[in-house]
Amino acid sequence: MRPIKHFIIIAIICFAFNAYGQANYTKITNYKPYYAWAHLYPQDWIVLRSFENAGRSYYLMVNPQTLVTKIADAGFYQIKPASLAQLREKFSDMPYVKALAKAESQSVMIQDAGIERGMPQETGISLTADLCPSHRPLDRRIFTDIINGFRQVERPVPIALSVSGLWMKHHLADLNWLKELQAKRQINITWVNHSFTHRVSPSSPLKTNFLLEPGTDINYEVLETEKLMLTNGLMPSVFFRFPGLVSDQQLVYKITGFGLIPVGTDAWLAKGQQPQAGSIVLIHGNGNEPVGVNDFINLLRQKAPSIAKKQWLLYDLRETVEEAEVR
Template identity: 70%
Template structure:
């Protein structure tokens, strides 16, 4: 009973809406936040542990269901736990969609731009929508969300969307963040929160090979872990996905990200660049107000699919489910 009450209290702090943003951050005093790998089981489900932290003296894990890519926060006492090294954890769960997706991302690590997972199930009659929230002085482009709710609410409720959020955006756009959390809490949209780095540094003059997270002086541990801490302090549940700022990376950086237990997510349809979505595409638009062309193109796209949407012949897919379904029936040899 004590364990249950502690867990409920933590979730209350994590999910409670507050009128004053900095007051909410003060409720969650997350310390000793670190990468931690292990196996955790509570019959009948096995989980992979990827983070460990403390909140007001109590220990918590961030866990991943390796079959569904679902994440959760929970106390260690609820599980039988075995600490593992990264290589041991990856070997233990090697046949899972989660580890297969990580391996696919690593195989696609040679591209300077758009490394990682670029699409989901090719047989899907629809797309997975991802919207990036990079640092911006402009407000959230709410048209994205009002339009998908309007078009899909009769056939998909809540409507799935994946948001790549940067730490600076969360810090500077508390009202917009609260609006998104409200939409999620009211089950109008179902948000998968993607780590998009904390600072999202960029140079207007440097070439891509030396830009974004490849800029000299980048502290990748801070960029990844501080963003996750900010997510938790703002009542968001981190997913297992990571999106590179500018979609820019190199092979070494991709492997650094997968060493955090994260799956780099690219896109085969960045709409503002004129890329056309196909069945199963991971579509990229920017929801931070900086790319209205991409948002306009997306709105035109879903309006063109109105009849197909009504017949459930063209849908939006949860990114977790899309990636999970792509790998769940593939043999282990495929993932090597």
């Protein structure tokens, strides 16, 4: 009986996952914040969301040590419900909880609140590209150039993509192209929540703009983006990037209240900010900011000799934040 059971389990897993290696949850209902301690020896996880899909119950979970997220069947773990505050106390010495606290400590700025830098062991950066709503196609040069530039030294190449719900809805071909690159292990994407509508007014001051615009439903902006990620076969991370990098202290605490870590930047290339060792670099990959993309491509060319010697690399956002909080 055991070989048959194993075959059935493998068949179910293969059926659930799409061609890009991540399950598509196309019939999601009752998607909501849900906090709990999940234990399955030897690893503890923190549950952040619960939902149903096609009659089955699932959890979105984070590893508090590595910041890696995953979806688990609700029946696989021993679950102990708790408040997020209780979980932060229980796992207070873990990088995930320390990163939440660090982001909150940098919450008073109207722009660029949250984590701005990592701490890699060697010289390099964490590359983040924002995919705000846009009528233009994806700027694919970013991805082809990092794949070619790091082909001999780093594969898959890590990149964090801050994706908005409206971009996903209107750029399905580009999204599938990115997923195919990931399936071929050419890039390794950390999917960052960038809100659903990415509200913006060309005339409003920052204090009433973007997600600070009166009437913004932050629950919708956060949770609908995660749901659409899952529907499209993407794994939501524990990171959030504010549209326009604009927030206030209250909004930062609302985001950390979802268990998400706000991520800023200390090197927005299109604004002339130069990256340093450990920088979280920001460019826009939605076709709206060719200057920043050109600057990054020029940076790759300048760093080519160091890249060849593995003296200048790209770092996974999760790993560099984990390392920074461990130290």
